[in-house]
Structures are given as C-alpha cells and as structure tokens.
Amino acid sequence: MLNIKPIFSSLLRSKSGPVLLLVQIILSVAIVANASFIIHERLEMMQRDSGIAEEEVLTFSVFNFDPSIDIEQQNKIDQQILRGLPNVQAATSTNMLPLSGSGWSSALNLGPDPETAKSTPQFAMYLGTEHTVKTLGLKLVEGRNFYADEINKSVNDPGKLAIISKALAETVWPGESAIGKLLYIDDEQLEVIGVVEKFQGAWVDSDDLEYSVIHNVDFAGYTYMVRAEVGQHKALQDAITKALMKENPNRVIDDFQSVAEVKKRSYRDHELMITVLSMMVVLLLLITSLGLTGMVMFNIQRRTKQIGTRRALGATKGDILSLFLVENYLICLSGGILGASLAVVLGQQLMKYYDLPQLNLLYPLMTVVGMMLVTTVAVVLPARRAANISPAMATRSV
Numbered sequence: 001m002l003n004i005k006p007i008f009s010s011l012l013r014s015k016s017g018p019v020l021l022l023v024q025i026i027l028s029v030a031i032v033a034n035a036s037f038i039i040h041e042r043l044e045m046m047q048r049d050s051g052i053a054e055e056e057v058l059t060f061s062v063f064n065f066d067p068s069i070d071i072e073q074q075n076k077i078d079q080q081i082l083r084g085l086p087n088v089q090a091a092t093s094t095n096m097l098p099l100s101g102s103g104w105s106s107a108l109n110l111g112p113d114p115e116t117a118k119s120t121p122q123f124a125m126y127l128g129t130e131h132t133v134k135t136l137g138l139k140l141v142e143g144r145n146f147y148a149d150e151i152n153k154s155v156n157d158p159g160k161l162a163i164i165s166k167a168l169a170e171t172v173w174p175g176e177s178a179i180g181k182l183l184y185i186d187d188e189q190l191e192v193i194g195v196v197e198k199f200q201g202a203w204v205d206s207d208d209l210e211y212s213v214i215h216n217v218d219f220a221g222y223t224y225m226v227r228a229e230v231g232q233h234k235a236l237q238d239a240i241t242k243a244l245m246k247e248n249p250n251r252v253i254d255d256f257q258s259v260a261e262v263k264k265r266s267y268r269d270h271e272l273m274i275t276v277l278s279m280m281v282v283l284l285l286l287i288t289s290l291g292l293t294g295m296v297m298f299n300i301q302r303r304t305k306q307i308g309t310r311r312a313l314g315a316t317k318g319d320i321l322s323l324f325l326v327e328n329y330l331i332c333l334s335g336g337i338l339g340a341s342l343a344v345v346l347g348q349q350l351m352k353y354y355d356l357p358q359l360n361l362l363y364p365l366m367t368v369v370g371m372m373l374v375t376t377v378a379v380v381l382p383a384r385r386a387a388n389i390s391p392a393m394a395t396r397s398v
Contacts, residue, residue: 021291022335025371028284029339030346033367035277037347037359042270048209051165051198052098053137054260056089058226058233059097060240066250072153074248075220081243082224083131087232090134095127095219096202098136099263103202106213108183108190110172120172120183123164123211124201127155127219133163133196135227136259141166143179143194146216155217160185163194167210190215204266225259233258288371289378292331296324296382317387324383325376332375336368343367 062078064071075093082091096103104125111117126132130146143163150161162183169178169192183190199212228236233256241253264271307320347359 018295018331021288021295022331022338024288024291025332025335026339026342028288029336029364029367029371030342032281032284032371033340033343033364034346034350034359035281036367037363038350038356039274039277039281040363041357042274045204046267046270048200049198050099050200050259050263051136051138051196052200052259053227054099054263055230055258056227057136057259058228058236059094059255059257059259059262060224060226060237060253061222061255062224062244063222063252063254064248064250065252066248069248069250072220075218077247078224078244079129079131079218081247082226082240085226085236085239085243087228087236089227090131091224091226092129092131092135093127093219093221094132094223094225095217095221096124097223097225097262098124098200098202098259099204099266100202101204101266105201105203105208108185110183112184112187114184114186117184120168121211122206122208123168123213124203124208126212126214127217128214129216129218132214132225133194135225136199137227138196138199141195141197142169142177143192145194150216152217153220155215157217158188159216160188160190161193161216162190163196163214164192165199165210165212166195166197168212169195171211204263204270230258285371285374289374292328292375292378293382296328296379297385317384320387321380321383324379328375328379329372332372333368336371340364340368 064074079091079093082088104127105122106125107119107122109117109119128146129151130148132138133140133145140163145163146161150159152159164178172178173181178192178195181192183192198210199214200209201212203209226236226240237256240256244253245251310320310323343364344359344361347356350356351358
C-alpha cells in the first residue's frame with residue numbers, strides 16, 4: 001500500500017498547480033451542487049400534475065367587431081355549435097386559461113363580516129358552465145357538478161355556486177367536508193357544491209397555484225375551450241373556424257392552442273434556466289477534468305526520471321498508477337469537503353435572497369462523488385502513460 005506522506009510532501013513541493021486545482025474543485029463543487037439542485041427543483045415544478053387533460057383541451061379566441069351583436073345570445077349559440085361538431089367531447093366558455101400567467105384571482109371571506117371573518121388564500125377564479133369539468137378533464141371527488149339551470153349570466157346574479165380544488169378545500173376547512181360550506185363576497189354567499197381532485201390556476205410561479213374555484217357563470221367573453229382527441233385538433237381548428245364564421249362572418253377566430261402549449265410557454269423561462277445551468281455544470285466538470293489531466297501530464301514530464309527510478313527499484317505499473325490516483329484523490333477530497341461546505345453557505349444565501357428551497361445535503365455529497373469519478377477518468381489515461389515508462393529512463397543521463 002502506498003504511503004500517503006511522501007505523496008503529500010510531493011504535492012507541497014509544487015504548490016501552485018495543486019492549489020489552483022484545489023480552488024477550482026472547491027468552486028466547481030459549490031456551483032455544481034446548487035445548480036443541480038435548482039435544475040431538479042425546476043424539473044419537478046414543470047412536471048406537476050395540473051389535473052387538466054392538457055393535450056386534449058384546445059383553446060381559441062373569438063373577436064366580434066359587429067356592435068349590433070347580442071354577445072350573450074351569440075355566446076350560447078357558439079357553444080351549441082361547438083358541442084355539435086364531430087369529435088368534440090365537450091366545450092365551454094371561460095374567462096381565463098389555465099397555466100397562462102393571466103386571469104382572475106380572488107380571496108373570499110369565511111363569514112359575512114369582513115372585519116372579523118377570516119379569509120381564504122388567494123385563488124384562481126374561473127367562470128364556467130356545467131360543461132367546464134368535463135371539458136378540462138377534471139376529476140370530481142366530492143359533491144356534484146353544476147346543473148344547466150344553475151348557470152348565471154353574471155357574477156352579480158343570485159344563486160352563486162362554486163366547485164373548488166381539493167387543495168383549497170383542505171387548506172380552508174382542514175379535516176372537514178367542504179360541501180355546503182359558504183364563502184362570502186361582501187354580504188353575498190357563494191356555496192361550495194363540489195370538489196375536484198386537482199385544478200391549477202394560471203400563475204405557475206405562485207405559491208397558490210393549486211388553489212382554484214369554478215364559479216357558475218357563463219362568461220360571454222371571447223375565450224373558449226374544446227376537448228377532443230389530440231389527433232383531431234388540426235381538423236377541428238378548420239371545422240371550428242368554418243362553423244362559427246358561417247354563423248356570423250363579422251368576427252375573427254384566432255389563437256388556437258392546446259393547454260399543453262399554453263403551459264409550455266409559461267414554463268419557458270424555467271426551461272431556459274435548466275438549459276443554461278446544465279451547460280454550466282457540464283462546462284465546469286470538463287474544465288476540472290482538463291485541469292487535472294494537464295497537471296498529471298506536466299508531472300509526468302517533470303518526474304520522468306523519478307518514475308523510472310521507482311520502476312528500477314521494483315515499483316510495478318500498478319504502483320505508479322496508484323501514485324497519481326492517490327494524488328488526485330487527496331486534492332479532490334480536500335476540495336470536495338471545502339466545496340460542499342461552500343455549497344451549503346451558497347444555498348443559504350440563495351434561499352434568503354431568491355426564495356429558493358433549502359439545499360438538500362444529498363446534492364453536495366453526490367457532486368463530490370461525481371467529481372471523484374470524473375477526475376478519476378481524467379487521471380487514468382495520462383497515469384497509464386507514466387506507468388509505461390521504462391526503468392532505463394532513470395539511467396539514460398547517468
């Protein structure tokens with residue numbers, strides 16, 4: 001077994017190279033650990049279940065330019081047309097698109113007196129019909145859907161009902177059934193009649209993303225959602241445009257996109273961050289590997305006679321290979337321990353100033369292990385070259 005002391009002494013005799021490499025490893029471990037953690041956190045965020053049949057739901061906008069149009073009546077006619085088209089499973093009007101980054105939000109009171117009553121968390125306020133749950137592919141886990149005769153024309157109409165997400169129900173009424181519970185808009189009541197398993201709002205970076213409410217209002221605006229098989233979307237776009245323009249040509253039908261496409265656009269910044277951080281991780285590992293390879297090759301040139309002398313005195317090729325690997329492990333472990341400590345400190349600062357979750361200690365540990373593997377590969381090839389130096393090299397200049 002190799003004696004560590006002479007190897008350590010050899011590193012100390014040539015301080016500049018090992019010290020620079022040590023600093024590089026410290027910084028690489030600290031940055032790679034936090035970057036890997038952020039990448040994983042962003043990927044988990046993007047893969048959250050929205051509760052929506054994202055690929056199947058096709059959305060579009062209708063822009064009316066004829067001032068003589070009765071918008072409410074036209075809205076009803078348009079929805080009937082949409083539901084009558086081939087391959088359409090369900091269709092509804094809406095005031096906002098899920099995961100779009102814009103829409104309506106609210107926080108209601110749990111009692112009639114706003115001065116004393118507690119309030120709900122902020123939630124996304126969808127206006128929808130008896131077809132909204134089916135159109136979005138939501139799973140009703142408690143209570144019931146709206147009936148057709150319960151759909152209002154305006155948010156100011158009496159008979160206010162709501163279907164809410166399970167996350168909101170459990171937050172507002174923990175351990176209780178939400179069915180029959182009342183929310184208050186000033187002195188008016190909004191009764192909860194149903195709970196869906198999952199239903200995300202519009203703002204993907206919000207802590208309140210899982211809190212959503214569907215209010216029983218047929219919103220006569222300009223946005224519609226239609227559910228159909230993914231393979232039917234292209235043909236359906238043409239069919240929708242043709243059918244609605246036949247009904248009323250004085251308008252524009254545009255902005256066809258699936259909820260999956262809306263979601264992808266909302267997460268675009270997160271995708272960019274993942275790409276940049278991934279490239280940075282690869283680049284740092286590559287630079288560290290090249291630095292180690294360069295140091296080993298330099299040491300081979302500088303210590304050729306010393307290596308040959310060791311071979312002449314009986315050292316095997318395995319001993320020479322182990323010499324350089326142990327040197328690598330000494331630098332890498334020292335840099336890894338210091339880098340892991342720096343990673344924790346850096347993670348605390350990111351948590352403090354950028355609202356990121358606390359760094360999992362598994363990431364610095366795995367980064368050190370990964371750095372050991374990468375640098376081992378980087379050292380093995382030049383170290384094998386050193387191990388092949390003939391003992392005759394030690395006496396060539398004697």
